[in-house]
Amino acid sequence: MAQRACFCLVLLACVNGDGQLVRLVSPLDNGVGRLEVYYDGQWGTVCDDDFDNAEAIIVCRQLGRYHSGFKPKAIPTFGYGTGKIWLDDVRCNGSEVMLSSCTHRPWGAHDCSHDEDVGIICDERSISMKLTPGYSSGLLQVHHSGSWGTVCDDGFGQVEASVVCRALGYQ
Structure with a gap:
């Protein structure tokens, strides 16, 4: 019996129960970047005041990018955001x-500027599946034997x- 080739693609959109999303913004999709949150219909940044590794772990878990091993880290910045803090x-x-x-603080209340936008490093080695190009929607890809596939x-x-959505930190 001949095997049939599969050229199908899976596109997903995952949303948290309260609609609140987080993402790491960087030129690469490698679990490193400026933290942004989605609230009231728009993306905005998070100030680094009091933001430490405990908070970074929560974000990385929410993104489905935290497992044992490397501990996520909050870093001073990963570029300046625009718009809302x-x-x-x-x-x-x-x-x-x-x-x-x-x-x-209440959403939108801050004493920061964009030079205080928090950055995060998650465990990029733990990534076994991802949605591209987006964070909560896109083409489902899995990592196997050293390469990514659909x-x-x-x-x-x-x-x-x-x-898949639960594994990526969504409900």
């Missing part, structure tokens, strides 16, 4: 599943999409 004085106790669950949509339904 949504969060300041973020403090997490470590049990939160989303950054928005941590204590912080997933065929044969038999791929809502149950499989839910599993």
